[in-house]
Amino acid sequence: MSDAIAGKPSNAKAFSGFFWMMTLGIIARVAGFLTQMILSRILSQNDFGEIGLAYTVITVATMASNFGVDDVLVQRGKQLGLWASTGLIISFVLGLIGAVAIIVAAPIAATYYHIPRISDILLIASVTLPITALATPALAKLRQDLRFRSVSAITGVEILVTSCATILLAKLGFGALSFVLPVPFTIAGRVIAYWVLAPVPLTRFRFRLVPRIFGRSLAVWAHRVVVTLISQADYVLLGLMTTTEKVGYYYFAFRLANQPLMIMANSLQSILFPLLTQHQRDEKRQLRILLRVLSAVNFVVMPVCFLQATAAPWLVPLFFGDKWAPAVILVEILTLGLCVEAAAWQAGALLSARGNFVATFKYTFLLSLMFVPFIVLGYHLAGVTGVAYGVAAYYLISSAAFTYLALRKDSVTLKSVAYLYGIPASISFVTAAVGRVVGNYVVDQAGYFAAIAAAGLVGLPVYLLLWRSFGRDSFDMIFEKVTGRLGKFFRK
Template sequence: MEPKPSLKKKTIGGLFWSFGDLIGNQGIQFLIQIILARLLLPEHFGLIGMILVFIALSNSLVDSGFTQALIRERNASQADYSTVFYFNLFVSLLIYGVLFVAAPGISRFFAEPQLVSLVRVLSIGIVINAFAVIPKAMFAKEVNFKAQAKVNLTASILSGIVAVGLAVTGYGVWSLVLRQLSMNAIQSLLFTLSKKWLPSLVFSIASFKRLFGFGWKLLVSGLIDTFYTNVYFLIIGRQYSASQLGYYTNASRFSEIVSQNLAVTILRVTYPVLSSIQDEHERLKQSYKNITKLTAFLIFPVMVGMAAVGEPLVLLVFGEKWLPMVPYFQLLSIAGMLYPILALDLSILQVKGRSDLYLLLEIINKISLTILLVLAVWLELGVIGLIAAAILNTYLEFFINSHFSKREVAYPAAEKVRDLLPVYLVSFLMGGAVWMFGTLLETSLLLQLLLQISAGILFYIAVCRIVGVTELKTVYNLILSIFDKIK
């Protein structure tokens, strides 16, 4: 069923600015990351990696699932927004106090004395972020990503300038800390000024109970997911050196530029749009199916292609001293292939109001990952073994998520596999061809990379056209729609 013009226009407009945000914001951040990687040492990134799990869990606690609850709420009131704001601010201050006191214990756990001051300063960002939660939720609810794109781009540029300046003048790991804090501060300030929203002097118990009733399950599942997303930093930081964690940290961020950031971009547009048609069952299913197929069409070849050109890409971008991160980057790219599909499966449960199933799936999937991680550590398989466990678990999650999500939207795993298998196979076929082509080239790294990428794009488009992958035409029409919008 074709979407209504208003819904289609809203989705295309949201995608345009959301992808603009991705390309501009992440492009700037990636450029800054490259500059800092060349100025700093792997152990500097490793020290920050040790703290990431605590910061990420804290930010999830501050949100408390309220953001998604507000977006899903059809008629959120000023009392709703004000209640969530005050609760978020209170929780952020409480968490900062806990981390301030816990900093020496964290330092002893990793046997890194520097972590005491690093944790206490970097944690300030948790409080700063609490001021931006409501304006961001309002923009997302309106599918207004133009404003968010402008804010994020400005914050990335200014914080990047701060970080590079500090790195050049010898501030080492502190350049990374102050980069994050300045980005948090600029984003919060600009979001508040852009939305021109201020809380009222009201805290509604009724609003809190209603929103928290939906959001608490998302909070718990979000905490579980955040912990396991960052558990690798915890294990590697504890078991291995700061340098190895530094290699893993940059490999993880490098691979996530496409998988997780593109997934977040798609989800933050599709979630409010799909929420608006949550009661139109057939239309919802078709939209969900189309989004899933289109996401796979875009992300599968990019992730496989990144793995195929991993070595020349890392050498060209980061330099010789980062060569040990190549196998980590290649495996993490493969692991990230299914991440957007898994996120869409969980998102549809939120759309249907099944935060209970969302939580159940997080628990089931993380139990399976725990078993695999324990086996990898017990068998002493090293960092490679830990990443291999993540790859295996993504496939287990795919079938588990599909089994439960089909209860809400009739899109079972068998049908989903049939839809995704052509693109999956073509992507790996393309990746193999690109890797082999690279082994035959004897030229500069830049030229080799450009030739491999060009060959991969042409190969993928040609094979997709031969086997009749319909998403090729969908992307073509989407591009035409975006150009029409620009005009």
């Protein structure tokens, strides 16, 4: 492993955290895929459309009530205990405000989308916000101590329990409500587990810290609100312009394309942010760590995305049924468009670690101005498929642009950013093209499953060879650490 990352116990913990978060990502990806596969055969396109539209309200209210108090607490270091009680009460009050906002918005959303059941979905979901807020100090402590193995284990159990409960409720006929009914209970379990593993002494509420917490977290909150509005604007506009069934196809495709990327992006950022925070006085070291991570993320994520897009014409009908065939083109477009997002999030971790929250918000806001024009133009040109093209184009452009803006003060050139994204994308494209050719040859003779297997078996060695040739540093870093970790596991 590079000197940029190796050499300190905290960095060893960070890679251990990376390993466990990657494991969590795989578990979550498999669980999410299996859950969606089963639900797609039980629920209708309208059910998927209803939950997709309901989440436009849930997600916005959640982020609007999340002022980034957790990040502020992580940055407090050894003073966490002094800030914990104040941070907890502020988070809980904000959670209550968010819950009330969802309750008030429920009948309005039901009228706007012409779907009465959305009101019931939102009322149930509102309960989760104040419950989630109760974990704030304990989670900050776990992140501060780089105890990502514990966080991964808890999250993995939560995902599996939620998935099983959702499937059971769907089978019992609860429809779109199946997605939200288990969530308050699994979140409550997560909160209890965090506090058992990382109890934080609570002292009296300190009013003098309130302005400091809000002052530090206001820019974080503004950034999160912008990101959330972007993530939901396409659903809001589709809910206005097209049918619930077509929204269901789009939600299904976006969920399939985006789920693994969001899991990886969140997981990696939760590791990278506290790690970079520990090197606040050494900005050159921060940059070296970040560039290594960006390269590794792109070389790991992009081939998965390209191969998923390649296999979509076989994967969707095989695992989800022919009724989801109209979503195939949407899965292909969105998967390719979102493949750069995971790395861009890590560039934001550098700005956060340096306390440049205002810069993060400014860059995100300026780039967000492209989003609505892209999807409106796309819809008028090609309907829902055009929206997918607009969303993909936005993420491709904005992710690369945000990375450059975040790193330009460190003398990272546009050419370097193009290299970070261009090389992994190029070899992923070659791998995907080879996989598509092989799969198309096999599918007519042996069926969908054989086509997917053939594309993967042929594509994987091709990609590894190209990765080793054009990204040797990141290849050696990942190979060395993964094989070392697996060796220790099997020796035990």
